[in-house]
Amino acid sequence: MQEFKTLHPTGNVLVIIFSIIMIWRGLWGLLDIYFFPGSPAFSHLACFLIGAIVLYLDDFRIDNLKR
Incomplete structure (x- = not known):
């Protein structure tokens, strides 16, 4: 592979x-399928909020992805 x-x-x-x-x-x-399957709008909103909270807790830094 190398x-x-x-x-x-x-x-x-x-x-x-x-x-x-x-x-x-x-x-x-x-x-x-598994995250609020009966309500797609609520599922999308919940995923958005979880992602925003994770970014906030990480101080919006993605410097560790750079080489």
């Missing part, structure tokens, strides 16, 4: 992007 990363950096980035999208899609589907 050889692939060094020989094909663009391909490696595409694999990572594809993986992130697939994780996001799976999580989104699970939230639709």
Whole structure:
């Protein structure tokens, strides 16, 4: 795998992007099924609020994602 990363950096980035999208899609589907399944509007609002609270508690910093 390390050889692939060094020989094909663009391909490696595409694999990572594809993986992130697939994780996001799976999580989104699970939230639709299990997180307030009878009320999509309330489910979306609750997810938004939880995300906003997590960002607030982290002081809106995403510096740890940078290399």
